[in-house]
Amino acid sequence: MSAYADIARVKTILDAEVEPDLTTFDALNATASAELDAACRVSGFGTEPEPRTLTFCPCRGSGPVVLDPPALTVSAVDDNGTTVAAEDYRLVWPTYDRYWGLVRAGWTYPSGFSGPVAVTGAFADLPPGPVPPEIVEAASVLVAGYLRRDRTPAGEVSGPEGLTFRPSNPWSDERVKRAVARYRLPPLPV
Numbered sequence: 031m032s033a034y035a036d037i038a039r040v041k042t043i044l045d046a047e048v049e050p051d052l053t054t055f056d057a058l059n060a061t062a063s064a065e066l067d068a069a070c071r072v073s074g075f076g077t078e079p080e081p082r083t084l085t086f087c088p089c090r091g092s093g094p095v096v097l098d099p100p101a102l103t104v105s106a107v108d109d110n111g112t113t114v115a116a117e118d119y120r121l122v123w124p125t126y127d128r129y130w131g132l133v134r135a136g137w138t139y140p141s142g143f144s145g146p147v148a149v150t151g152a153f154a155d156l157p158p159g160p161v162p163p164e165i166v167e168a169a170s171v172l173v174a175g176y177l178r179r180d181r182t183p184a185g186e187v188s189g190p191e192g193l194t195f196r197p198s199n200p201w202s203d204e205r206v207k208r209a210v211a212r213y214r215l216p217p218l219p220v
Contacts (some may be wrong), residue, residue: 032074034066034169035059035159043174050177062172066165071215076161080190081105083150086132088143094122094131095147099155099215101129119122125216128154168209175200180212 037055044050050058067074081103088095104121107114114134121129132149134142175198200206 031074032063032161033059034063034065034075034166034174036170039167039170040174040177043170044177049181050173054177055173061109062169062176063207065172066169066210069210070165070213071155072213073155075158075165075213078187081150081152083147083148085146086155087113089145094133095143095149097130097132098150099153100125101132101149101178102127102152102154104129104132104149107132107146107152107218108148109143110147162209162210162213164205164209168206171203171205172200175203178186 033056035055035058037050037052040050040055084099086095086097089101101121104119107119118135119132120135121132123130132143132147136142165190179200
């Protein structure tokens with residue numbers, strides 16, 4: 031499981047010297063990181079996409095096999111237990127570096143696949159490279175926000191001159207919104 035928040039950054043956001051304790055920080059970091067993964071439609075930042083096999087079901091009579099998550103590369107295709115030669119299939123619906131569909135070569139209608147299609151390759155739900163700094167900041171903001179909310183009695187914080195306020199939702203912080211908007215995988219093209 032990925033964990034993105036930086037404890038020093040969380041302490042800075044909270045303006046605290048000693049908080050949070052490591053057990054609480056680790057638990058909230060795991061939660062915030064998993065929530066960011068889900069919001070961005072990824073399986074984890076900071077991991078290289080290694081080839082793996084995913085199974086997709088062709089839509090009978092409706093065209094290409096929809097690849098969701100989209101494929102970055104495909105090294106093997108198996109149609110209902112039968113290996114399909116590389117020259118007998120092609121990737122379709124490209125966007126940037128990914129492909130959203132798979133058809134048999136010479137496809138007209140339907141896709142030409144007879145059953146479950148096992149596709150081996152690298153898929154775009156694992157963005158390559160190290161964890162982006164924006165994701166580290168977003169996770170740190172979320173953890174700090176969760177800590178602040180958990181530590182306040184009855185959901186209120188005392189401010190200057192006796193004023194009280196409710197801690198805001200950390201998901202509404204612009205840093206979190208920008209990170210999710212930037213790194214969210216696009217939905218399936220229509």
